[in-house]
Amino acid sequence: LMPWLTADEHQEEVEAARDVVLRRLDRSLVPRAALNDLLKRKEVASPIAEEVLDRLESAGLVDDAAYAAALARTRFAEKGAARRAIAEELRRKGLGEEDISAALTQIGADDEEATALTLARKKLAATRGLEPVVRRRRTLALLGRKGYSQEVAMRAVERALMDRQD
Secondary structure, three states, X not given: OOHHHHHHHHHHHHHHHHHHHHXXXXXXXXXXXXXXXXXXXXXXXXXXXXXXXXXXXXXXXOOHHHHHHHHHHHHHHHHOOOHHHHHHHHHHOOOOHHHHHHHHOOOOHHHHHHHHHHHHHHHHHHOOOOOHHHHHHHHHHHHHHOOOOHHHHHHHHHHHHHHOOO
16 A cells, blocks of 8 residues: 555545534534544544544534533523532543533532522422422432432421421
């Protein structure tokens, strides 16, 4: 094989892999680990995948910090997920601890307490008419699923129950 041919082939493989990644990024921001998995599924050689992802990362198109920050904001705002649950999801998606910590700095302990209280009030309102012990258990279970610590969950439920003696 002639050297310039292999250079061409290399270039073709890089461009094909780049197209795959850019098409995926066109839909939404994606963490690097997920793009790496996508290229693996498309049977792109590791060195090619790495080269493409490195280039797109330096161009700012692959940005794990921005992805983590955006996901943390939406999970907290839309679902009321606690920092712990958000961190677990980001880890599952292959994000590094540095990007995870930075993303979570947006959510303060006060924000978390306030959201837990809002969720507790909503759940207690939705279970009115049921036994108090059942309402409490269901509300604590909901907060637990959303990643709140037992301490934060208990405090939120107590406060929500004090607000309204029903």
